[in-house]
Amino acid sequence: MILLEYLEKLLIRIGLVCITVALVLFLLRRVGLNFGRLPGDVHINLSNFELWLPITSGLIVSVIITGALWLWRVIRRFL
Numbered sequence: 001m002i003l004l005e006y007l008e009k010l011l012i013r014i015g016l017v018c019i020t021v022a023l024v025l026f027l028l029r030r031v032g033l034n035f036g037r038l039p040g041d042v043h044i045n046l047s048n049f050e051l052w053l054p055i056t057s058g059l060i061v062s063v064i065i066t067g068a069l070w071l072w073r074v075i076r077r078f079l
Contacts, residue, residue: 024064 040056 038054038056038060042051042053042055044051044053
């Protein structure tokens, strides 16, 4: 029974994280920041080969996730 309660809470948290990420991406697109098409993102298109290397987008997402996890850790200390 305890495992089922833990799984329920975990699924709710995963759902909230997915909704938050979708909302942030939606708002950033509204502002004009399209991930995957930023300066520094590499796109190679040959006749039968296409390669996307979203370097800048990956760095921005990494900074956002790191900041969110750091903020979560700080908030949990006070609760």
